[in-house]
Amino acid sequence: MNKDNIIIGFMLFALFFGAGNLIYPPVLGIEAGTSYFTAISGFVITGVGLPLLAVTAISYVKNDARELADKVHPLFGLIFTSVVYLAIGPFFGIPRAATVGYEMSIEPFKTGSLSLLIFTTFFFILVFILSLNPSKVVNQIGKYLTPLLLLVITALIVGGFFLLNEPLGEPNVNYKSNPFFNGFVEGYLTMDAIAALAFGIIVVNAYRERGIHSSQAIVKETLKSGLITGIGLIAVYGSIGWIGAKMGQHGSFENGGDILSFAADTIFGEFGVILLGIIVALACFTTSIGLVVACGQFFSKVTPVPYKWLVLIVTMVSYIIANQGLNTILNFSVPVLVFIYPIAIVLIILTFLNKMFHGSPYVYRFAILFTAFISLYDGLKEFGVPLNWANPYVAKLPFFGIGLGWILPAIVGVIFGLIITQLKEQKR
Known part of the structure; x- marks a missing residue:
């Protein structure tokens, strides 16, 4: 393990630790109750282990995920990779990020029925403007926001361990019979395994820039970086899931954002809710810009449509879907991810x-x-x-x-x- 492994490991952690993923472990925790540890083990396999395998699989190819999928057939490669970018982009990933930002920063203060529309209007106008000319400024903001978000989440976790003393509740019907496998399928919702197919080439290029070009060497170094990333993600997901498990006695919640906001209020009061909300909203903002840019760049390669028009289309579609609300987005994302994930899993395993x-x-x-x-x-x-x-x-x-x-x-x-x-x- 060397300095480069640590740097790239943290970079990969920042890519996966999108603010949108914060909402799933608390829901799992509150639903699993006394079966929490078994359920979170299944979640970790698909929410952490599988994305790291996907990144390692990309290290076997020279270009990107399309080359991986082309082994089935070039047409399949184009369609599957396009579906991946649409899923992590305008259909689910970007709208989810925007609505999580809203749920954590504005919704706790019950500001009225039009607040989501107003928030997303300003949110996506800024996303569109900055995505047209993605600059180092956004990357620099992201570099500082991820550690800051991690710091606030850590404070929430520490506070939760000391101040939330309620016993774990009874698991719901699903988690009573098969907690491990329900957690396994729940891990699909992070979308990180299919996102890894798009992000994996970033890790490969990072090692190539450091003078490592041998395929075997890149695979080996990627696994080392993945170990650092995996430890970080397991610690974060496991801890915020535990907070969710402890919140079961506090009533019912609409989604994971609602759980975390209530936990922040319980532990730190209104100031905690405001601080967490602002940081999560900004993190969701930079994540959205990154995803819009990634989609724009990919589809500008495979279609004759200019980059700026693709950015406009991606932003507009994301804006429309985001205004359906977080719960609607989550409900529609589940069937699509249930369809995509097994295909991605088999493709990744066959690569090895x-x-x-x-x-x-x-x-x-x-x-x-x-x-x-x-x-x-x-x-x-x-x-x-x-x-x-x-x-x-x-x-x-x-x-x-x-x-x-x-x-x-x-x-x-x-x-x-x-x-x-x-x-x-x-x-x-």
Whole structure:
């Protein structure tokens, strides 16, 4: 472990530690109650471990996530990577950041029905202006905001451990039977694994700038940096989730932002709510600019639309969706992420196993295809689409009851791909 690993590890922590992710562990804590530690273990695997694996997977390629997905098929690479950027950008990531900023800074003071519209109007006008010419100023602000946000969250955590003495409540229905696997699926909501597919190249380039070009060396150094990032994220998620678990006796809450604001008020009073709100709102602001710029740059490469028009489109779509409110955004994001995540997981795992099947495109194609069938079914079910004709068949899959029914089809897809590969080689 050297200085570069520490610096890049903290940089990666800052990329993943978006203010939007603060809202999930407290909800898990309050719902899991006495099953908290089992549930947070599952959450950590998909909320921390999987994103770090995704970053490491990107270190195997020369360019970006599209090159990873191109192993299935170039058209799939384009579509899947576009979906990833749309998910972390205008459809969910950016609107979520804006509404979390609002929920933490304005909503606690009950300022009226138009307050969200007014807040997001000013928020996205500034995001649009600064995204047109992303400057070092925004990056510098981000560098100071992340440590400041971490400092305030640490103060909240310390205060929570000393001042919140209530016993843990009973877990709700989901967390009574399968707390680990419910936490596992809950980790999808951070969106960090698919965000890592977009952000991973930043880590790879950081090591290349330091004179490391060997693929094996980059993978090795990425794992070291990921260890630092992982320790930081586990500590933060685990602690704020514990605060949520302790808040179960204080009534019901609409979302994680509501829980954290109430906890800040309970521990530090109104000043704590204001300070936390301002810092979270600013952190969400810089995160939104970064995501708008990332989406603008990606889609300007794959479409003929100029960068400035893409920035306008991304900002406008984000603005419209943000005004539907945080709870609506969260409700719509769950089905999409339930569909995307298994595909991303299988793609990441196949990248590490690539040498074992000599990178056969048939293995990639059938594994992803069979996985997509089940994850699409799960996503549609989350949307409330009736699929009665398919229910009896899909319900027979192993692990279906815990949201992991796609595992066996993925394995079958790999086996099928290997058979097709073998037959093709024999014909040659």
